[in-house]
Amino acid sequence: MMNKEIxxxxxxxxxxxxxxxxEKLHDKIGRVHLPVAPKCNxxxxxxxRSIGEESCCENRPGVAHHIMKPEEVEEYLRDLIKKMPNLKVVxxxxxxxSLFNKETFETLEIVNEKFPDLIKCLSTNGLLLPKYAKKxxxxxxxxxxxxxxxxxPEILKDIVDWVYYEGKVHKGEEGAKILIKNQIEGVKKAYDLGLVIKINTVLIPEINMEHIVEIAKTFKDTAYLxxxxxxxxMYKMENLRRPTCEEISRVRDECEEYLPQFRACRQCRADAVGLLSEEKHLGGEGKELN
Ligand code: SF4
Ligand code: SF4
Ligand code: SF4
Structure with a gap:
């Protein structure tokens, strides 16, 4: 186990x-999301998913105006860097x-080769992480x-209806078991390979509120935040309630004992661009909008 300071x-x-x-960098450093990965498993x-079958993991579920193709990425980033000298993270x-779309890997190769100074970042549900951590x-x-x-699994089955894995759809608890196993295994593998890992957790008061601390405990040695x-x-949870600010803050306090908490997330869109203090995203033609 690694000491927190180390x-x-x-x-x-x-x-x-x-x-x-x-959190201190939210209004200083720029980052862009490349919406290249539409499919989910x-x-x-x-x-x-708000366009066709898209949605997103990290963020306000699923809004991206258009899907970018890997071949559009280089030009897009070159233009953006001219306008945004503080852009550091892609x-x-x-x-x-992300991991369920081959375009993600094509895009990473382009960014790696053409823009080696930008930090490459990815978000995923982790199902395919054991397979792709090394890549x-x-x-x-x-x-x-x-x-x-x-x-x-008995809690996750109420959050995830099914999991598509190795050519088969696994419903309910069976799917949940596979997902949890791969998340734990994948995060450990990525951690051992030197990646810095953040765990995102959606607080759903009626389903996982009292359980989230178990997530923090599970990843206390392998995640950073x-x-x-x-x-x-929304969707099949449209009749459930949002947590109150007090509930969010109580759960964060409980979890903080095991994992440092990020408290400034504003749930960016999948095509977010710019400083986090701004609210820009891509327009229908790939332009930035305010
Ligand atoms: Fe949506 Fe879940 Fe897939 Fe993310 S992992 S895109 S939240 S279905
Ligand atoms: Fe990376 Fe997620 Fe931040 Fe996007 S929102 S730059 S994927 S950590
Ligand atoms: Fe990611 Fe939240 Fe920060 Fe947006 S505000 S970039 S979703 S951590």
Missing amino acids: KMSKFAHVTKVHPCYN IACRFCR GIAGPGD LADLNVKTLTVTVNAVK QNIIPLIP
Whole structure:
């Protein structure tokens, strides 16, 4: 087990410049999401994909105006760097599951080769992480967000309807078991390969509120940070309630005993661009909008 201070300093080279790992940087450092990954391999009950079948893991479920193709990425980033000299982080956060789309890897290769100075970041549900952790490390991905909403199958089955894995759909508890196992195994593997890991957790008061501390305990040695975000009641969870600010803050306090908590998340869209204090995203033609 690694002492907290050692863990913090081991990763300081990344966390010093990444706004999603350092609240103080939210209005100083720019980052962009490349919405190249539309498909998802699990079915979260709160997630409605808003263009075709898209949605996203990391963020306000699933809004990206268009899906970018890997071949558009180089030009897009070159233009953006001219306008945004403080751009430091390039993230792929869906809008589906990053690891389930080959375009993610094509994009990472382009960014790695053409823009070696930008920090590459990824968010995923973790189902395919045991398979791809090494590939991500080889592509110089430094930071990884894994969304974990429960570590007990009997709870996760009420959050995720099914999991598509190795050519088969696994429903209910059976699917939940596979997802949890792969998340734990994948995060450990990524951690051993030197990636800095953030656990995102959606707080759903009626389902996982009293259980989230178990998630923090499970990842206390392998993750760097936890980001607990409130449910936005949508889709099959539209009749559930959002947590109150007091509930969010109580759960964060409980979890903080095991994992440092990120408290400034504003649930960016999958195509978010710019400083986190701004609210820009891509327009229909790939332009920035305010
Ligand atoms: Fe939606 Fe992300 Fe869940 Fe997939 S993993 S269903 S994109 S929230
Ligand atoms: Fe931040 Fe997540 Fe995007 Fe990475 S993928 S830049 S952690 S929001
Ligand atoms: Fe990620 Fe939240 Fe920061 Fe947005 S505000 S970049 S979703 S951690």
